Structures are given as structure tokens and as C-alpha cells.
Amino acid sequence: MPTSAAPIIEITNLKKHFNPPDGPLAVNKISMAIMAGEIFSLLGPNGAGKTTTINMMCGLLTPTEGDVIIAGHSVIKEPLAVKRALGVVPQELAIYPTLSARQNLVFFGKLYGLGGSELNKRVDEVLEFTGLTERAKDPIEEYSGGMKRRVNIGIGLLHRPQIVFLDEPTVAIDPQSRRNILDAVKELNAQGTTILYTTHYMEEAQELSDRVGIIDHGSIIALGTQDELMQQVGEQDTLVFCVPDVPDEFIDTLGAIQGVNKALHVDDEIRLLAKDGRTVLPDAIRLINEAGLSLQSVEVHEPTLEALFLHLTGRALRD
Amino acid sequence: MKPVIIIALNDTLISVKERATFLTGLLMPVLMMVLLGVAQGGNDGATITIDVIDEDGSKLSTQFVDLLTDEMQGEQDAFRVCAYHSDTAEDCDLPDDIADTPGDWRSTADDRLEKTDTYGAIIIEDGFGDHLRAGDTTTVTFKNSGNLSAPTLAQQKIDAAISRMSGSVAIANLTVGIAEETFAAFDPNSPERAAAFDSVLDSAETAWQDRPITVNSQSTKEQVSRSGFNQSGPGTTTMFVLMMALSAASILVYERKAGTLQRLYTLPIAKWQIITGKLLSCYLVSALQFIILIGVGMLMGVEWGDNIVGLALVILIFPLTSTALGLALATVARTSAQASSLQLLLGLTLAPLGGAWWPLEIVPDFMKTIGHISPIAWAMDALQEMMFYDGTVIDILPMLGVLLGMAAVFFAFGVWNFKYE
Ligand SMILES: Nc1ncnc2c1ncn2[C@@H]1O[C@H](COP(=O)(O)OP(=O)(O)OP(=O)(O)O)[C@@H](O)[C@H]1O
Numbered sequence: 001m002p003t004s005a006a007p008i009i010e011i012t013n014l015k016k017h018f019n020p021p022d023g024p025l026a027v028n029k030i031s032m033a034i035m036a037g038e039i040f041s042l043l044g045p046n047g048a049g050k051t052t053t054i055n056m057m058c059g060l061l062t063p064t065e066g067d068v069i070i071a072g073h074s075v076i077k078e079p080l081a082v083k084r085a086l087g088v089v090p091q092e093l094a095i096y097p098t099l100s101a102r103q104n105l106v107f108f109g110k111l112y113g114l115g116g117s118e119l120n121k122r123v124d125e126v127l128e129f130t131g132l133t134e135r136a137k138d139p140i141e142e143y144s145g146g147m148k149r150r151v152n153i154g155i156g157l158l159h160r161p162q163i164v165f166l167d168e169p170t171v172a173i174d175p176q177s178r179r180n181i182l183d184a185v186k187e188l189n190a191q192g193t194t195i196l197y198t199t200h201y202m203e204e205a206q207e208l209s210d211r212v213g214i215i216d217h218g219s220i221i222a223l224g225t226q227d228e229l230m231q232q233v234g235e236q237d238t239l240v241f242c243v244p245d246v247p248d249e250f251i252d253t254l255g256a257i258q259g260v261n262k263a264l265h266v267d268d269e270i271r272l273l274a275k276d277g278r279t280v281l282p283d284a285i286r287l288i289n290e291a292g293l294s295l296q297s298v299e300v301h302e303p304t305l306e307a308l309f310l311h312l313t314g315r316a317l318r319d
Numbered sequence: 320m321k322p323v324i325i326i327a328l329n330d331t332l333i334s335v336k337e338r339a340t341f342l343t344g345l346l347m348p349v350l351m352m353v354l355l356g357v358a359q360g361g362n363d364g365a366t367i368t369i370d371v372i373d374e375d376g377s378k379l380s381t382q383f384v385d386l387l388t389d390e391m392q393g394e395q396d397a398f399r400v401c402a403y404h405s406d407t408a409e410d411c412d413l414p415d416d417i418a419d420t421p422g423d424w425r426s427t428a429d430d431r432l433e434k435t436d437t438y439g440a441i442i443i444e445d446g447f448g449d450h451l452r453a454g455d456t457t458t459v460t461f462k463n464s465g466n467l468s469a470p471t472l473a474q475q476k477i478d479a480a481i482s483r484m485s486g487s488v489a490i491a492n493l494t495v496g497i498a499e500e501t502f503a504a505f506d507p508n509s510p511e512r513a514a515a516f517d518s519v520l521d522s523a524e525t526a527w528q529d530r531p532i533t534v535n536s537q538s539t540k541e542q543v544s545r546s547g548f549n550q551s552g553p554g555t556t557t558m559f560v561l562m563m564a565l566s567a568a569s570i571l572v573y574e575r576k577a578g579t580l581q582r583l584y585t586l587p588i589a590k591w592q593i594i595t596g597k598l599l600s601c602y603l604v605s606a607l608q609f610i611i612l613i614g615v616g617m618l619m620g621v622e623w624g625d626n627i628v629g630l631a632l633v634i635l636i637f638p639l640t641s642t643a644l645g646l647a648l649a650t651v652a653r654t655s656a657q658a659s660s661l662q663l664l665l666g667l668t669l670a671p672l673g674g675a676w677w678p679l680e681i682v683p684d685f686m687k688t689i690g691h692i693s694p695i696a697w698a699m700d701a702l703q704e705m706m707f708y709d710g711t712v713i714d715i716l717p718m719l720g721v722l723l724g725m726a727a728v729f730f731a732f733g734v735w736n737f738k739y740e
Pocket residue numbers: 018019023024025026044045046047048049050051052053091168200
């Protein structure tokens with residue numbers, strides 16, 4: 001991957017306090033850098049502050065405090081210069097449903113300053129890239145959810161931006177469309193585009209990212225390459241027991257087993273973080289049986305970002 | 320400036336693709352124009368029905384009726400003459416057997432006057448012919464319903480017929496008199512005198528046919544009817560143009576909710592360019608709608624007047640005021656549903672207040688004053704000044720000035736109150 005050591009984005013003390021003093025503190029003094037050529041994922045649960053951060057970075061929201069320097073320009077002082085370097089793909093579909101994909105692309109392309117044969121060429125290329133060439137002339141309201149998402153993404157790529165922000169581009173779509181989008185993101189990155197990708201799916205962050213920032217309640221609680229992050233969890237395994245109808249007190253019983261660092265109850269699952277999963281497993285199974293609960297399956301995971309989040313917050317990434 | 324045009328054209332494309340634009344922008348106003356226009360009398364100025372009751376039935380009275388018909392149904396078809404003894408005119412709606420029941424004629428006429436089936440009735444009483452022949456004076460009775468918007472015009476036509484008749488009769492009597500003095504006196508009731516009289520009368524009538532003096536009428540304008548389509552045309556047009564421009568509000572609020580407005584903010588263009596582009600599209604669409612509705616109105620007989628420059632100025636300025644009001648509205652509405660209902664509310668209050676549904680002449684003075692908070696009132700004033708009073712551009716400058724002033728106030732409020740985030 002063409003990652004270089006030079007930061008192309010520098011965020012300093014970025015803060016957003018909506019409707020102060022009683023409104024939510026959505027982003028709480030974030031500072032971090034994104035390197036030219038990397039895929040950087042911002043991973044966090046719903047309401048963590050991902051969208052708010054991205055919106056401040058692209059000049060859509062005015063920060064309460066702090067600044068972001070993108071490609072050498074301050075988003076506060078030179079918003080237009082920053083916007084020229086950026087392609088932004090918003091979380092919500094921001095397209096005109098009665099127009100066709102081509103009409104949408106042509107419209108936004110013109111506003112990005114493209115024109116003439118250059119515009120047509122780019123529109124064709126983006127349609128090809130997003131796999132929409134055949135349906136390009138149909139109104140978008142007749143598209144499937146996945147196709148709409150792809151138009152939404154394509155618009156942000158028209159002007160060949162140096163940097164692309166993708167805000168949860170795979171929310172609520174089928175596995176196949178998600179696969180296409182993830183592959184497209186990798187290809188875009190391979191062409192040299194720096195990518196900031198937000199998600200609450202740890203699998204996506206794991207598959208795509210050079211580096212990951214984990215955000216929770218408006219703060220970055222961990223940041224680094226995946227290896228660096230895994231070291232923070234230590235050599236821990238995650239044990240996942242599928243057991244219906246577990247009383248909450250029982251989780252504490254499991255947490256008391258020698259070698260278990262954290263125990264958590266998510267839906268029908270019990271999750272245990274343990275230094276050595278294999279030594280803990282027999283005890284856990286015995287206790288579940290003694291409590292008269294029906295154990296349906298057991299899995300042992302290698303350390304994951306999910307486990308890191310659990311380790312850091314005591315909560316699951318998705319709840 | 321280029322992004323403004325790109326955005327304006329794109330928004331215009333979107334609203335032209337939208338079927339609702341045609342329904343609420345063109346179909347509804349045309350329907351309303353027709354309904355209100357017909358309810359307020361259509362183009363009633365065109366034909367006014369006048370009944371004629373000839374109780375005399377003599378040669379002279381028949382001649383008089385012919386003269387009257389001739390005068391009244393002249394080139395312009397302004398009147399429709401319904402003679403009871405020979406129901407020949409179309410659309411008179413007289414009873415079928417009217418010619419055979421002279422005893423009922425007067426009560427029929429009173430009835431029709433009361434129901435305003437007719438606007439006036441001319442009664443020629445028995446003995447009309449005999450009196451004239453004998454050189455005596457006689458009278459005809461003209462009853463009018465009081466609803467006649469141009470009673471003087473009808474009166475003039477009747478007077479004209481009477482002078483012509485009186486002239487011929489006087490000539491006939493004079494000529495016969497001179498003949499009697501020169502030759503020998505007729506027995507007053509002899510058929511010889513009647514024959515001589517008739518022959519002179521005929522000659523006189525024939526001579527009248529080619530009038531020795533005719534009026535070369537050069538009045539600048541026909542009297543323009545102030546009701547019917549001439550009220551409903553400008554009324555519904557201004558109302559729906561206002562409503563169309565107010566949709567700027569729901570578009571802006573909708574796009575804020577849908578996220579397309581935010582996406583535009585992430586592009587390398589200034590925010591004022593984005594908002595201006597959106598407003599420009601609303602302005603263009605409503606100005607275009609204005610032009611189309613004026614054309615449709617024309618087809619239905621609305622007389623917009625001859626002041627093309629003045630009309631063009633109203634077409635340019637009134638949508639501007641309305642769009643500015645739309646922007647102001649967009650800054651107070653939180654959801655697009657809110658924006659749409661505010662849009663409807665404003666449209667449905669400002670239109671009647673401003674005289675779009677009925678003429679402001681018929682409302683009390685204080686309502687007329689209050690009504691002028693509505694931009695529609697000023698647009699209607701300007702349009703009617705040109706339609707009814709041959710208003711020049713100078714005459715409508717005050718109204719245009721007020722509309723521009725209102726536009727400035729609404730824009731200022733909108734820009735000051737606009738939330739970008
Ligand atoms: N315009 C706003 N006004 C007030 N509060 C807001 C606004 N936008 C976001 N918030 C609040 O800020 C916090 C962060 O929201 P944000 O949308 O950034 O989260 P997110 O990480 O993008 O979540 P998701 O994964 O659901 O998209 C939330 O508590 C949210 O309620």
C-alpha cells in the first residue's frame with residue numbers, strides 16, 4: 001500500500017458541542033493525523049461522533065473548538081480550498097431521486113468544475129467503476145438500495161479527489177453490494193487516494209484499514225495499526241457462548257472464573273475475555289450446565305477489534 | 320455565477336419533471352379561473368339581453384322594433400334583442416308560445432327582470448302607430464332590472480332608434496302636410512292619406528339607411544368588463560404564482576432534511592451561490608408559470624390590456640417578491656410538512672386578502688387597507704390599472720415599488736434568519 005509517513009490531514013483539539021450548554025458533546029477534543037495514501041477507519045458505535053467529526057472536517061459543521069488542516073489548508077480559514085481536495089460521501093443518501101444516475105453525476109460534476117469532454121469521460125468512468133453503466137438512464141427512485149448507495153458514492157469520486165471521506169457507506173445493504181463497495185474502496189486506495197472510512201462494523205475496519213481510530217462518546221479511545229491495537233488487548237481470546245435466557249446475575253458468576261478478565265451479556269450471547277481461552281472453557285461450560293441453561297454453541301475468537309472495544313469500554317460495539 | 324446557473328437549471332429540470340408542478344401550477348389555476356370566472360358572470364360584458372314587447376303590432380311599431388334591433392345588435396353584438404311577438408333571436412329562453420299569448424307579456428317581462436334573465440324591457444303600447452301617424456306624440460317604456468352595468472349604453476341605443484323613428488315620422492307628416500296645403504287636404508283617416516304617409520315614410524327610411532352623417536368612433540377603448548374572467552384571470556394567476564414561488568420554502572427545507580443541501584455545502588462553492596441557485600429556479604419557474612397563465616387567460620377572454628412593458632415588469636417583479644417570501648418562510652419552517660402547510664396557509668389568506676378571489680372594491684375600506692399587506696393586492700392593482708384604466712408604466716410604478724420593497728424586506732429577513740447547519 002502506498003502509505004507514506006507524511007500526514008495529509010491533521011486534526012487538533014476538534015470539539016463539537018451541539019446547543020450548549022445542555023446539548024450533546026458530540027466530539028470531545030479529538031487530535032489525530034491521517035497519512036497520505038492510507039485507509040484510515042474511524043470505528044465506533046451509534047452516536048459515537050463519527051458523522052459529526054467528518055462533517056466538521058469537510059466544512060459542513062463549524063467546530064466549537066479546534067481546527068483541521070487538510071492538504072495544507074485550514075478548514076476554518078480556507079474552506080473552499082479544503083473542499084476542492086475532498087470527495088465526501090455522506091452517510092444518508094444525498095441524491096436527487098427523480099433524476100437518473102447520469103443526470104445526478106453530470107450535475108455534481110459540473111459543480112466540481114468539470115466540463116465538456118472531461119465531464120463526460122469522468123461520468124462514464126464513475127458509472128463503470130460503480131457498475132451502473134447499464135442503468136445509468138433510469139431514475140434513481142427505481143434503483144435498489146445497493147445501487148442508490150453506489151450512486152451516492154460515485155458522486156464523491158467525480159473530480160478525482162486526493163482524499164475521500166466515506167461515512168458508513170455499507171449501512172443497511174445486502175452482503176453482495178457490501179462486497180462490491182469494499183472492493184471499490186480498496187481499488188480507489190490502490191490508485192493513490194487517501195481514505196477516511198467510518199463504520200461500526202469491526203470486520204470492515206479490519207479488512208480495509210492500515211490504521212484504525214476507535215471512537216466512543218466523542219473521544220478517540222485507541223488509535224494505531226491493527227497490530228498495535230491488538231497488543232493493547234494483549235494475548236486475549238474471546239469466548240462466545242450462545243445461551244438463551246441467561247439471568248444477569250449469572251454473568252458475574254462467569255466473570256469470577258480464574259483467568260477471565262471481562263464477562264459480557266449481549267442478546268443470547270455471553271462473551272468472556274480471557275488470557276487463555278482453553279483453560280477457561282471447561283469451567284465455563286460446567287457452570288452453564290450446573291445452572292440448568294442450554295448451551296447451543298461455543299466459539300473461540302482470536303483477538304479482534306471487537307475484543308479491544310470490549311476490553312476498553314466493557315460494552316459491545318453493536319448493541 | 321456559474322454554479323448559481325447550474326443549480327438553478329438542475330432544480331428547474333427537477334420541478335418540470337414533477338407531475339405535481341403541472342397539477343398545482345397550471346391545471347388548478349386554470350380550473351379555478353374558469354370556476355370563479357363563470358361564477359362572477361363570465362364575460363358578461365359581451366351580450367346584454369333586452370326584451371321588446373310590441374303591444375301595438377302596427378306597421379310603424381314593427382319598423383321601430385327593426386330599428387331598435389338594428390341599433391342594439393350593431394357591429395359589436397353588445398346586446399341581444401328578444402322581441403316577444405316574433406321570437407327570432409337565439410338564446411332568449413322565452414316561453415315557446417310567447418307570440419300567441421300577448422296578455423302574459425308584461426308579467427313575463429317582470430318575471431324575467433326579477434330573475435335577471437333579461438336586463439331591460441322596452442314596452443311599445445297599443446296606439447303607438449296611430450299616434451305617430453296623426454302627428455301626435457307618444458312614449459315607449461323602458462324598464463331595467465337595475466343590474467345593468469351599462470344602463471346608459473342601452474339608453475343611448477334606444478334614444479338613437481327613437482330619434483331615427485321620430486325623424487322619419489316628422490318628415491312624413493311634414494311632407495304630407497305640405498302636399499295637403501299645396502294640393503288638397505286628405506280626409507284625416509282616409510286610406511289615401513295613410514298611403515301617402517307610408518310612401519314618404521318609406522322614402523325617408525331609405526334615405527336614413529345611408530346616414531348623411533355618421534360618427535367615426537375613435538374612442539380609445541371599449542368599456543372593459545370588471546367582472547367575470549377579467550377578475551378571476553389576474554386573481555387566480557397571482558395567487559398560484561405566489562404559491563409556486565412559496566414552494567421555495569418546502570424545497571429548501573426538504574433538501575435540508577434529505578441531505579442534498581448538505582452535500583452541496585461540501586462542494587467547493589459558496590453557500591450563497593447554492594441558496595441563490597435554488598431561489599433562482601423557483602423564481603424562473605413561477606415567472607414562466609405567470610406567462611403561461613396570462614396566455615391561458617387570454618384564450619378565455621381576459622383582457623390584460625395593451626401595456627406590454629408594464630405587464631412584463633409585473634411578470635418580472637411579482638415572482639421576485641413571492642420567492643423572497645418563500646425564502647423567509649423556509650427559515651421559520653422546521654420540517655417540509657410544516658413548510659407546505661405554511662405555504663398553503665399563506666396562499667389561502669394572502670389571496671383573498673389581496674383581492675384575488677373577489678374585487679377589493681366590494682370589501683369595506685378597512686379590509687381594503689389590511690388587504691394591502693398582501694403582495695397580491697399590489698400586483699392586482701398594477702394589473703387592473705393596465706386592464707381597466709389604460710395604465711402606463713408610470714401609473715404602475717408605485718405598485719411595482721411596493722412589491723420591490725417587500726422583496727427586499729423578505730430577502731433581508733431570510734438571509735438574516737437562515738440556518739446553514
Ligand atoms: N445536529 C445535531 N444537533 C444535536 N445533536 C446532534 C446533532 N447531530 C448529532 N448530534 C448528536 O451528537 C452525537 C454524535 O452523533 P453522530 O451522528 O456524530 O454519531 P455517529 O457516530 O455518526 O453515529 P451513527 O453510527 O449512528 O451514524 C449523538 O449523540 C447525536 O445525538
